[in-house]
Amino acid sequence: MRAAIALIALTLAGCNAQPARTGGIVSTNPCTDQLLLALAPPERVAAISHYSQEAAATSIPLDLARRFRGTAGTAEEVVALKPDVVLASSFTPASTLRAYQKLGLNVLLLDSPTTIAASRDQIRTVAATLGAQAAGEALIARIDAAVAAAAPKNATRPVALLFIADNFANGGPTLLTEMLGRAGFASPPADMSRVVPIEAIVRQPPALILAPDPDGRAATLRRRVLARAGLPVAEAVFPRTLVNCGGPTIIPAMQRLAAIRARMTR
Amino acid sequence: MSRPVRLSLLVALSLAMVALSLAAGKQWLPWAAWTGQDPRWAIVIELRVPRAILGAMLGAALGLSGAVLQGYLRNPLADPTVIGVSSCAALGAVAAIVLGVSGAAGGLGQFGWAMAGAGGAMALLGLLTARAESPVVFVLAGTVLASLAGALTAFLISIAPNPYAVAEAIDWLMGALTDRGANDVMLAAPFMIVGTLVLLITGRELDALALGEDAARSLGANLTRLRWTVVLGTGLAVGAGVAVTGVVGFVGLVVPHVLRPVFGARPSALLLPSALGGAALTLAADSLCRLAPGAGEVRLGVVMALIGAPFFLALLFREGGRQWR
Amino acid sequence: MALSLDSVTLDLGRRRVLDVVSANIAPGRVTVILGPNGAGKTSLLRVAAGLVSPSAGSVAIDGQDIGAMRRDARARSIGYLPQAGDVAWNMTAHNVVALGRLAHRNAHDAVAITAALAATDAASLADRRVGELSGGERARVLLARVLAGEPEWLLADEPLASLDPAHQLDLLDRLRAVARGGAGVAVVLHDLALAARVADDAILMAGGRIVAAGPASATLTGDALSTLFNISACWLDLGEGGRTIAIAPR
Numbered sequence: 001m002r003a004a005i006a007l008i009a010l011t012l013a014g015c016n017a018q019p020a021r022t023g024g025i026v027s028t029n030p031c032t033d034q035l036l037l038a039l040a041p042p043e044r045v046a047a048i049s050h051y052s053q054e055a056a057a058t059s060i061p062l063d064l065a066r067r068f069r070g071t072a073g074t075a076e077e078v079v080a081l082k083p084d085v086v087l088a089s090s091f092t093p094a095s096t097l098r099a100y101q102k103l104g105l106n107v108l109l110l111d112s113p114t115t116i117a118a119s120r121d122q123i124r125t126v127a128a129t130l131g132a133q134a135a136g137e138a139l140i141a142r143i144d145a146a147v148a149a150a151a152p153k154n155a156t157r158p159v160a161l162l163f164i165a166d167n168f169a170n171g172g173p174t175l176l177t178e179m180l181g182r183a184g185f186a187s188p189p190a191d192m193s194r195v196v197p198i199e200a201i202v203r204q205p206p207a208l209i210l211a212p213d214p215d216g217r218a219a220t221l222r223r224r225v226l227a228r229a230g231l232p233v234a235e236a237v238f239p240r241t242l243v244n245c246g247g248p249t250i251i252p253a254m255q256r257l258a259a260i261r262a263r264m265t266r
Numbered sequence: 267m268s269r270p271v272r273l274s275l276l277v278a279l280s281l282a283m284v285a286l287s288l289a290a291g292k293q294w295l296p297w298a299a300w301t302g303q304d305p306r307w308a309i310v311i312e313l314r315v316p317r318a319i320l321g322a323m324l325g326a327a328l329g330l331s332g333a334v335l336q337g338y339l340r341n342p343l344a345d346p347t348v349i350g351v352s353s354c355a356a357l358g359a360v361a362a363i364v365l366g367v368s369g370a371a372g373g374l375g376q377f378g379w380a381m382a383g384a385g386g387a388m389a390l391l392g393l394l395t396a397r398a399e400s401p402v403v404f405v406l407a408g409t410v411l412a413s414l415a416g417a418l419t420a421f422l423i424s425i426a427p428n429p430y431a432v433a434e435a436i437d438w439l440m441g442a443l444t445d446r447g448a449n450d451v452m453l454a455a456p457f458m459i460v461g462t463l464v465l466l467i468t469g470r471e472l473d474a475l476a477l478g479e480d481a482a483r484s485l486g487a488n489l490t491r492l493r494w495t496v497v498l499g500t501g502l503a504v505g506a507g508v509a510v511t512g513v514v515g516f517v518g519l520v521v522p523h524v525l526r527p528v529f530g531a532r533p534s535a536l537l538l539p540s541a542l543g544g545a546a547l548t549l550a551a552d553s554l555c556r557l558a559p560g561a562g563e564v565r566l567g568v569v570m571a572l573i574g575a576p577f578f579l580a581l582l583f584r585e586g587g588r589q590w591r
Numbered sequence: 592m593a594l595s596l597d598s599v600t601l602d603l604g605r606r607r608v609l610d611v612v613s614a615n616i617a618p619g620r621v622t623v624i625l626g627p628n629g630a631g632k633t634s635l636l637r638v639a640a641g642l643v644s645p646s647a648g649s650v651a652i653d654g655q656d657i658g659a660m661r662r663d664a665r666a667r668s669i670g671y672l673p674q675a676g677d678v679a680w681n682m683t684a685h686n687v688v689a690l691g692r693l694a695h696r697n698a699h700d701a702v703a704i705t706a707a708l709a710a711t712d713a714a715s716l717a718d719r720r721v722g723e724l725s726g727g728e729r730a731r732v733l734l735a736r737v738l739a740g741e742p743e744w745l746l747a748d749e750p751l752a753s754l755d756p757a758h759q760l761d762l763l764d765r766l767r768a769v770a771r772g773g774a775g776v777a778v779v780l781h782d783l784a785l786a787a788r789v790a791d792d793a794i795l796m797a798g799g800r801i802v803a804a805g806p807a808s809a810t811l812t813g814d815a816l817s818t819l820f821n822i823s824a825c826w827l828d829l830g831e832g833g834r835t836i837a838i839a840p841r
Contacts, residue, residue, distance in 0.1 A: 056366050057427035091429070165430040167445070191561035195437060198445050199291060200561045202309055217376070221312070221447040229308030244428065340679040473686075474693050476679040477736070483642050484673075485740070486666030486694040531680035531720075 022082035025130070028073030029089035031245035032110055034059045035123065036087060038139055038248045039132045046081045047071040059245045075099035085129055112246070115178050116147060119246035139248065146251040150258035152184025158207030158264060160185035161192060164243040166216035169196045175246050176253075183257035198225050205231045208264065210238035236260045269535070272528060276542045280322070283549035287318040291556040316448045321552045322545040323451075323458045324443070324511055327503035329544020330537060332518025334465050337472035337533030338496050339401045342526070345519040346504045349404070349497065350411030351387045355508040356439060357415040357422075358383025363435045364422045377453045377509045384505025387411050391497050400479070404493070441512035441567030443552045454506040461503025462541065468495055469534030476533070514567050516574030517544050523581070547573075592653040593617050594639060594669075594744050594775055599648035601634055608634045609645070610799040616744065616792075618775040621767055623786045623807070625779075626796035627820055632779045633674065635796065636746050639777065640671040652744070666694035670742030674749045674779075676733055681722040684713060684732045691739030707739035711765055727758035734765060745769055747778045751785065763789045783824060783836045787811060795819050817841070 024046030027036045033048040037060060050070035051057040058065055071077045075096055078086055086100060090111045100107045108129055113119040120140050127136025160180055162170040170176045171193015180187065188206050198218075201209075202225060211219045214237060226233045238260075242253040288310065289295050295306055295314070328346060335344040346352060362379035394407035419439075426432045471492045474482035483489060507514070521543040522536050529539045551569045558564040594616040601609035609631050616622050616639065624632045637643050639650055641657045650657045657665055670691075678687055688707055692700045708714040711731040721729060730750065737745060747766065751759045759782070767789055770776040780786045786793070790807035797819055803810050813825035816836065823839045 051427060054427055056431075165434055168430055168433060189561065195444070195562055197556075197561070197563050198313055199293070199309055199556070202305070203293060217449075218445060221445060221449070224447065225308050225312040227308075228312055229305040231305065470693060474690055476682065477687075477690060477733075478673055478675055478677065478679075480637065480640075480642050480673045481671060484640055484666060484669065484671035485690065486663045488662060530686075531682050532686055533680065 023084055024081070025085045025087065026071065026078050026081055026083040027087040028071065028078070029087070029091055029110075030057055030059045031112065031247065031249075032087040032089055032126075033065070034245055034249065035110075035126055035247045036130075037064070039123075039127055039135045040130050042067070044130070046083045047078075049073060057244075059241060059249055075103060075105075079103045079105065087126070112175075114174055116143070116175070116182070116246075116250065119143070119175065119250060123247060143248075143250050146254045147179075147182050150183045150254040150261075152261055154184075157184055157186040159188050160208040160210060161188045161196070161201070161206040162238060162243075163209065163211040163219070164240070166211070166213055167195055167218040169193050170243070175250075176243060179250065179253055179257060183254060184261045185257070198222055201233075202226065202229055202231065205233050208234045208236060208260070210236050210260070212238060212240040212243075234264060236263075269529070273539065273542075276539055276546070280542045280546040280549075283546040283553075284318050284322060286553050287321060287549040288314045290553040292561075312447055313445070316451045317443050317446055317552065318549060320446050320451050320454065320510065321443050321549045323455065323462075324507040324514065325517055325544035325546065325548025326541040327458050327462055327507050327544070328514065328517035328548070329521040329540040329542075330462055330465050331500040331504050332544070333522040333533065333536045333540035334468055334472065334496055335500065335518070336522050337536070338468075338475065338492070339405065340475060341401075342523060343519070345515070346500055347412065347513075347515060347518075349387075349391060349408035349500060350415065351384050351391075351497075351501045351505050352508045352513055353412040353415035353419070354387035355380045355384040355505045356513050357419045358386075359438060359509060359512070360419050360422050360435045363438060364426045364431050366427075366431070374453065377450075380509030381457070381505060383415070384501050384509065387415070387505075388497050388501035391501075392494065395493065398493075437565070438512045439567075440565035441514040441570070442555070442563070442565050443511055444555070444563045444566075446510060450510045454510040457502045457506035461499045461501070461506065464495055464499035465503065466537055466541075468492060468499070469537050472533035512565075512567060514548070514570055516570045516577075517547055520574055520577050521547055524577075594650070594652050594777075596635070596639060596645075596650050597648050599635075599638055599645040599650065601631075601638055601643065602646045603634075608799055609638065611648070612796075612799070612801050613648075614639075614794055614801060614804055616775045616777045618743070619770055619773055620775065620791035621770045621789050622775070622777045622792040622794060623780055623790035623811075624777060624794045624796065625781075625783070625786055625811075625816075625819070626802075629798075630796040631799040632796055633748050634799075635794075636671075636748050636777065636779055639744075640669050640746050641665050642671065663694045667740065668742060669744045669746065670737040670740050672733060672737045672745070672747040672750055674752065676726075676729055676753075678721045678729075678733075681720045683717065684708075684719055684721055684724065684735075685717040687721055687732055688713075688717075688735045688739050691736040694740065703739050703741055707735040710738055710768070711735040712761075726753050727755065727761075730754055730758065730762060731765075734762065738769065743774055745774050745776045747776070749779050749781065751780065751782065759785060760788075783816060783820075783838060787826075787834070787836045811836070 024044050025036060025040060026047045027033045028049050030049055030052045033052045036045060045068055047069040050072055052060055052065040053070045055062060084106060086105050086107045088097060088107050088109050110122055113122050123136050123140055127133050162176055162180060164170050177187060189204060192200060198221060213219060238256060242249055242256060295310060298304060300310060331346040335346060336342055359376050359380040362376040367375040390411060391407055395404050398404055423432055423435050471487040474485045474487045479489060522540045525536060525539045525543050529535050551573060552566055554569050555563045555566055596612055596614045599609055599612045624635060626632050638645050644658060688704050692703060708717055711734050713731045713735050716724060716728055716732060750762055763785060766776055766778060790811060793807045793810040794804045795802040795810060795815060802819060803815055816824040821841060823841050824836055826834050827837045828834055
């Protein structure tokens with residue numbers, strides 16, 4: 001019996017693909033994961049968030065993510081890795097942050113940037129912490145180039161309603177709102193955010209609806225109603241993976257928005 | 267006032283609520299909007315009409331199953347949620363949202379999962395109460411199912427992969443008829459209609475139960491078959507309702523209560539009125555949802571709770587126990 | 592033609608409630624079932640009514656097993672008046688009595704209901720709600736419910752509980768009238784004097800077994816009752832041919 005328990009324990013200990021190590025950086029959020037991998041070489045990454053290894057939640061390619069150790073970010077797991085720095089986010093529970101501090105971990109707390117400028121600042125902060133200032137500046141330069149390239153060619157600004165989930169719209173002062181503005185779109189009325197009833201859309205139709213899944217339940221019904229109302233609302237796909245994070249995600253997001261804007265004739 | 271007259275008044279009220287449902291909203295739709303040329307016709311035909319049909323069916327299912335369960339359990343505080351079917355249907359739907367299959371096939375994914383939850387609840391209920399002699403076992407089994415489903419639902423929400431799934435699940439759980447279209451009606455209608463018809467035939471045996479189980483059996487009531495009928499009817503009607511609109515409470519509790527002094531205390535006399543009253547109440551509440559200020563709509567479950575709580579407060583302040591009988 | 596139990600055994604869980612019981616209930620007569628608490632009287636009645644299947648043995652009407660009868664045929668034949676006199680909902684007395692026609696539901700319903708109300712002197716109570724009636728009035732209405740079904744066999748479990756003496760005597764007279772009308776009546780009673788008044792036949796039970804059964808005059812003897820209840824019981828002459836049973840501690 002004891003031999004069996006010992007055997008099981010050894011097997012479980014060997015379950016994780018990566019051997020335990022000390023030093024390095026632990027990141028506990030898919031967005032900070034993305035930033036970390038853009039700025040630091042793989043050997044400095046101790047662990048990334050397990051969410052980055054799930055298709056529904058990740059902001060980095062899955063095969064890249066799976067090369068690293070995944071963590072749920074609990075204080076126990078993180079302290080066992082003896083990291084140099086822990087990248088935490090506003091999604092980290094308060095009790096976990098307190099536990100990190102009690103255990104003497106070096107925590108860098110990052111929020112979700114709501115403007116491109118804030119995203120630049122965040123990149124600089126992380127780059128400074130990692131000692132990777134050059135990589136940081138290079139990334140910022142690429143982001144600025146993408147934003148500039150996405151600037152519209154003409155002066156019209158069609159109203160765009162962006163759904164980040166099938167039935168959940170972006171609204172208010174978010175990074176997505178600024179990106180839409182930079183790409184040449186106007187914002188819908190302030191109260192058209194979160195769950196927007198289709199009646200409201202019919203009442204004040206935007207020029208464009210962006211949605212992650214054109215075959216979603218709400219998207220399908222919206223299309224039917226708008227078609228029957230004879231309202232010329234354009235549709236385009238804006239992938240779910242582009243709405244979650246700032247930083248490196250801004251580049252493909254702005255490229256996509258620019259492509260959509262260019263296709264619009266009005 | 268005789269029963270046919272009272273029933274006619276109730277039917278008239280329900281029809282008035284249907285009309286209100288079609289007209290009321292942030293934009294009140296006049297009859298002119300019913301001509302094909304008006305762009306608001308799209309709102310009417312694609313949104314208001316399916317919504318009114320679904321609201322009426324949902325309200326009828328909830329009111330009727332409330333009346334049946336109160337008669338079956340001989341308790342004026344019984345409610346469809348007591349048998350746990352709505353919690354299990356909600357669990358199925360939340361699982362679909364969190365696991366990401368909810369958008370599949372135009373909503374069939376989420377509906378299918380919710381109905382599977384309801385079906386599982388019905389089967390478990392049948393199994394757990396197979397040799398039950400009294401309604402106490404029935405209520406206990408339902409409570410077990412409801413608690414388990416509630417715990418699993420909370421667990422699923424906690425492991426949701428992203429905050430939008432969490433928001434979607436929580437939002438869905440509050441119950442809404444917002445943006446339910448013809449597709450949702452066609453998914454839910456067969457189950458709701460069959461469930462409602464099944465429930466409507468229980469009247470006489472519920473009356474006999476008023477004398478107690480032994481007396482009812484001696485009068486020829488088949489109590490085993492009655493239990494299966496109640497489970498099946500409620501499971502199909504309420505399960506399909508929850509699958510499409512989320513959890514809407516209070517209707518099954520409030521409507522039979524309010525109508526009991528009007529239509530008599532006999533369970534069979536309350537069945538049809540509770541269905542009509544449930545439809546009227548649900549449509550009225552849904553109209554209120556649409557009339558809320560701002561671009562968004564209040565959740566139907568929230569409005570129903572806001573109606574239900576003061577109702578019970580009023581009940582509390584009336585003379586004590588006489589109200590129950 | 593009799594309602595007969597043949598070697599009926601009933602186990603509820605691990606308890607043997609009825610132990611190889613054979614008894615007959617004859618039509619046109621009132622059979623009184625007596626015994627101490629826990630003797631199995633209610634169980635005997637429930638088995639006779641077909642509400643619970645015996646673990647062994649059978650119940651038959653005129654030779655036909657009641658377990659094989661159709662549910663509604665059995666309901667039309669046997670009327671059961673349970674001990675608990677509660678009605679779950681505050682229905683009118685008329686609606687309560689109408690429940691007795693559940694197994695019938697034909698053109699004869701209205702007549703049967705009216706006759707049942709008249710037979711129990713409850714016609715004036717018809718439009719009143721059961722919750723507002725006194726104990727005696729409610730007992731009459733519930734008896735009317737059983738009578739409305741026009742059963743051939745009427746099985747009543749302690750129908751006199753919580754009634755005042757006048758109402759007790761009244762209800763017994765009505766039960767006797769039902770028997771005289773041709774039905775077979777079986778009543779579980781606790782009061783020995785009342786039992787003595789109404790019984791044509793008697794069944795004495797103890798510990799799940801039948802201790803004695805037969806015509807009342809032969810079965811309800813002072814000695815038998817004294818042994819059964821562990822008291823001192825004897826018949827008293829009341830003059831003008833009347834008799835009653837008097838009891839005293841042993």
